[in-house]
Amino acid sequence: MAGVLFYSQEGRMNVNCKSCGAPLDEGTEKCPYCGTLTDYGKEKFRERESKKHEDERRQKLDNLPAMKYVAPGLLAVLYVVTGGIYSVYWYAMRLKPLNSLGTKAKVPAWLVGIFALVYVGLCLLPQYDLTEYGLDAEIADNIYNYALGIVIVASGWLAFMARRVLQEYAARFMDRTQAVSIIAPSSVLLGLFGAGYLQSQVNRMIKMNLFSPKI
Numbered sequence: 001m002a003g004v005l006f007y008s009q010e011g012r013m014n015v016n017c018k019s020c021g022a023p024l025d026e027g028t029e030k031c032p033y034c035g036t037l038t039d040y041g042k043e044k045f046r047e048r049e050s051k052k053h054e055d056e057r058r059q060k061l062d063n064l065p066a067m068k069y070v071a072p073g074l075l076a077v078l079y080v081v082t083g084g085i086y087s088v089y090w091y092a093m094r095l096k097p098l099n100s101l102g103t104k105a106k107v108p109a110w111l112v113g114i115f116a117l118v119y120v121g122l123c124l125l126p127q128y129d130l131t132e133y134g135l136d137a138e139i140a141d142n143i144y145n146y147a148l149g150i151v152i153v154a155s156g157w158l159a160f161m162a163r164r165v166l167q168e169y170a171a172r173f174m175d176r177t178q179a180v181s182i183i184a185p186s187s188v189l190l191g192l193f194g195a196g197y198l199q200s201q202v203n204r205m206i207k208m209n210l211f212s213p214k215i
């Protein structure tokens with residue numbers, strides 16, 4: 001009779017313990033004789049487990065680190081209209097939140113500083129004729145090229161460091177390989193759009209419940 005369902009004379013569904021065969025009342029979760037879980041007991045157990053997971057998930061969501069959400073339309077406008085200045089602003093504003101995620105990878109603050117300074121310098125440079133300050137025309141030209149080079153290298157380096165931070169952080173919620181293939185996977189887009197691309201990935205991570213959008 002073990003494990004066989006039958007209907008008693010009153011029409012109530014009864015069940016026998018699958019392990020010892022003892023007749024059990026409907027709604028029994030665990031056989032009082034041998035301790036085996038009934039199908040009902042297993043279902044209840046699963047329900048409680050999934051409720052526990054749901055509670056844990058909700059609690060985790062409440063404790064998530066915050067990252068600013070930027071609406072895609074606004075992001076595009078900011079990026080196109082302000083060009084590089086949005087990048088400077090983005091790294092300056094995101095430096096602390098990114099470096100507070102507790103990842104081994106960090107965005108170097110000094111590099112953000114150099115990027116900001118040289119970028120501003122580069123924007124101002126064309127307004128000054130450096131030869132008036134006694135500089136050789138060739139050297140003045142070189143300064144501009146060096147500054148441009150530094151800005152390009154610094155923004156690229158920052159973009160890749162920030163990506164490492166985001167991926168390392170995401171790896172807490174998923175496989176490391178999965179994180180790398182999901183979060184800012186395109187090096188081409190990262191190189192081309194730097195901060196704009198990174199913000200679009202932060203937006204995605206907020207939608208994936210990896211960050212809280214409040215700040």
Ligand SMILES: [Zn+2]
Nearest residue numbers: 017020031034
């Ligand atoms: Zn039993």
